[in-house]
Amino acid sequence: MLLLAVLALVAAACGSDASTDDADGDAGSTDTEATESASDDSSSSDDGDTDTAEAAAGLEGTLRVMIHQNPPMVEWVESFNADFEAANPGVTIDLSVIDAADLPTANQTRLSAGDVDVTTVTVTGFANPVQPYMTDVEPPYWQQLIDAGLLMDLSGQDFVGNYDDAAIAEGGSYDGGVYSLNLGRVSYSGMFVNLDLLGEVGVDVPTTWGELVAACDTVKGAGYECMTAGGADGWPIFVGAYGLLGSLYPDQEGLVEGLWTGEAAWNDEQGQKLFERYEVYANEMLEDQAAGLGHDAAIERYKAGDVAFAPTGNWQAGVMEPAADSDLTPAEFEWTYIPFPGSDNAADNQILFGKYDQGWAVAEGTPVEDLAMAYLAAFSDPDTYNDFANTVNFLPTQPTATLDNTLGRAVAPLLQEGAFTVGYEQWFIGPAGAGQWANAGQGALWFYNGDFADAAEAADQAQADFEAGLGG
Amino acid sequence: MTAQQRTLFGAGRRRFIPWLLLAPGVGFYLVMAVGPSIATAFYSFTDATGLRGLPINWVGFDNYNEFAFEGARSRDNLDAVQRTLLFMVLVTVLQFGVGLLMAILVNQRLKGSLVFRTLFFVPVILGAVVQGLMWKLFLRPGGGPMDTIYGWLGLESQFLAGPSAFYWVVLVQIWANAGFTMVVFLAGMQTIPAELNEAAAVDGATGWQLFKNVTWPQLTPAVNTNFLLNIIGSLQAWMLFLVLTGFTNSTKVLGYVVYAEGFGQQGTSSFRQGYAAAASIVLFLLVLVLGMAANFVVTRRERKYLG
Structure with missing residues (x-):
């Protein structure tokens, strides 16, 4: 069966051209003569609802849209789609919601088959570009999609100008073209802090690693839990520790380059410290129950109020403080979001590391190109985008948008100081032949899963696996 | 052609009828099984990505070389092969x-045996995702x-998130498929003439002697079928690992490596379907060699018991 599965996809991809240019295909078609940019004539309701999905002249057809699972975002997109359909009676939006982990596969197959028009191409912007100091590495899959001619160049579209230059350049450009419209930055180097609980046990918000360790001891001594995360999904464990990595290596891009050039090592003094703290985080700070919680369930569990910290991405703020018309319930305690205090130096714990999150891309050769462009134009309307960013809690990539909520107030001072940096794992590519332990950004999970019990052993293994790819 | 064959296939144009009737099935088999298998072997020598529009280049044995010999990656692959073999042994024997x-x-003439027969078989029809979801809930720490049962016994475990995760997957695999093994055995048992057991009982055979000297030899076809199916099924198993343990280095089996490499599931990696095809050929060879060896053993056993 496995052979069949692999083969079927290769054959589908390499078979006949299966042109998607045919507007009479089953994807639906559009007779649109011209599409007007909705960004110029959009309107907005007083409550900031998503009714800015302005009608563009004569649009009709079915637009196949694919996004990944993120409860607040899915709710918002469904509402936006309904408004867009209402404003364009001839239009139907066929929305697919898939797990984020399945995005590569879904994009690979559906773009190759011409089965999607507008898609979330990645949830990491255009991360992991091949750098000059890297040799013999495979390009990231988003680059493969573009090289294969499967994504449309959005350069020149009016709505592209609604986004800030950095987002366009770093989050969606490649080889002179704009292939993805990045919808927001997210930080995953921080953690939610239950201020009510800390107040009850008489602990200040920690600003250093030592304070965090002491806070956990106090919290647990009072019968509460220190931290929770989505251990059942695995990846939330190491993503929760990205802040720890970041605070010990403020120059995240430099760390990756250092590993490649030999100027840094996972088992040098700083690396050893990283692994020792991973071990404490995974084995002592996280509650036992975390192993049974998925990513989405973990933040719901955190909302119960008896856990002090939840190290995770700021996108979870949309679950902590959902939009007024959401089915989700808000946390019933006062909270904030702070950078993970993993360093002994408080100044190193004031940086938000993160990534460019999802970006819209349009399938090259889509039979409903005008409709796709109108959809992105409507989405990119500043008022609509502002509502989106506030609902989903993305750090905005449109300069006119601001987060007007608890998260926004928590991170605004950090962002004003320019303290948002693209994180380590957005730069890291392991050399070909590197072992499965080479990416120590995932080291916290190794302790959590019991793969290693000793920090020094894990650090040595990580470095050995990385060097194995370098021919060391 | 023998007289018997001429009789079977008829004479004149009628002799083509059996071939015409076979043609759809043979054609389906060639298109859906043989063709893709040969093509997978071909792609294993290329850098195919599975993306329409990217060229496919011949890379010779590079994919195999990388799989087996390059850097620490080859060690990880060997670990996955060893894990796959361990999984096969445990599942085959225990299941x-x-x-x-x-x-x-359930072959006993006891009240309720039909109900249990059904209950034992139910997991087989559920599918890996449902099976995985059920067991993830059942094994939820906290x-x-x-976890509650462990608590009563004073034990602790992280179950699927801990070092014992691999063995929990073994358990789930057995739970999920033992019903099918049971059905094959049951079918074999019900073909054993009752007279044999009755005659042995009259001769004073004990229950164990009945099983050892009557039931077990007569079960030979079922034993052999189950033996082969368990080996092949466990070598190919990977979905339960994905559903139950997800992203975990220490539980990767070869089938999961194929999936992860071919479909961009290795974190930030690329689509590498040529490499995945090479890994799947390795898995195929593993199944082929072990399957043929097992077949040789069971064939000899069948001749010994049944002539």
């Missing part, structure tokens, strides 16, 4: 035993049913 035991139990 065989559990399935046989269940078949013996208050899940198994």
